[in-house]
Amino acid sequence: MITSKQFFVSAIGTDSGKTLISAILARHLNADYWKPIQAGDPRDSEEVARLTGNTLTIHPERYHLKLPASPHLAAKEEGITISLNDFELPSTGNLIVEGAGGLMVPLNDDDLVIDLPLKWNMPIILVCNIYLGSINHSLLSIEYLKNRNANVAGIIFNGPETRSTESIIEQKCPWPVLLRVRKIDNLSGQSIEHYASQVKF
Numbered sequence: 001m002i003t004s005k006q007f008f009v010s011a012i013g014t015d016s017g018k019t020l021i022s023a024i025l026a027r028h029l030n031a032d033y034w035k036p037i038q039a040g041d042p043r044d045s046e047e048v049a050r051l052t053g054n055t056l057t058i059h060p061e062r063y064h065l066k067l068p069a070s071p072h073l074a075a076k077e078e079g080i081t082i083s084l085n086d087f088e089l090p091s092t093g094n095l096i097v098e099g100a101g102g103l104m105v106p107l108n109d110d111d112l113v114i115d116l117p118l119k120w121n122m123p124i125i126l127v128c129n130i131y132l133g134s135i136n137h138s139l140l141s142i143e144y145l146k147n148r149n150a151n152v153a154g155i156i157f158n159g160p161e162t163r164s165t166e167s168i169i170e171q172k173c174p175w176p177v178l179l180r181v182r183k184i185d186n187l188s189g190q191s192i193e194h195y196a197s198q199v200k201f
């Protein structure tokens, strides 16, 4: 029996590199890509298509909201209430699903981004980008994943090599580091290939 590999990519915050890392993971697994909720433009789906040379299947967003904001707010602006029941996982093999912002970003008054992978029992990959303040944001996210008893495949560091930051997060994190992505000067298919060959699973 062939088992598919499906992961939900979340992060310690927005603008953390989830889209870039989703492209790397999708390339590594030859997986489809799906961004269920896009708030604002440009669309992450277009960036993943560009970075992977239009070779992968990209599933259409369930919501493409105009306002570049938290989904609960962007939806409210358009008179929409997002419900967890609105989302149906694409029926496919390997799949990378990208969240919006971080784990606790609200979809509506009750549900959060993390409720999507929990509903699907989909392993989460947490992107920890590196900046002053990211130790706290990473450890809070890790504690919250534990608190929600989430199925977590591992974490990925994104940013300048900072051993002191990475080692304290690794010490306190029960899941493995799957990849370390450094600043890429010209974001291209080639850089995606380079990192895709380094993913540890």
Ligand SMILES: Nc1ncnc2c1ncn2[C@@H]1O[C@H](COP(=O)(O)OP(=O)(O)OP(=O)(O)O)[C@@H](O)[C@H]1O
Binding pocket: 011, 013, 014, 015, 016, 017, 018, 019, 020, 021, 044, 099, 100, 101, 102, 158, 159, 181, 182, 183, 184, 185, 187
């Ligand atoms: N390692 C890196 N090297 C160069 N640029 C990067 C790197 N990581 C992220 N970026 C750039 O930083 C910006 C934010 O990254 P990205 O769009 O992937 O964040 P995100 O987590 O997907 O945000 P969102 O929550 O909106 O989906 C983008 O312009 C991206 O190309």
Ligand SMILES: C[C@H](N)[C@H](N)CCCCCC(=O)O
Binding pocket: 014, 015, 038, 039, 040, 067, 068, 069, 070, 071, 100, 101, 102, 105
């Ligand atoms: C618009 C942005 N690029 C993301 N798609 C949504 C980020 C929501 C962040 C909400 C928050 O944590 O304050």
Ligand SMILES: [Mg+2]
Binding pocket: 018, 019, 020, 044, 098
């Ligand atoms: Mg993104």
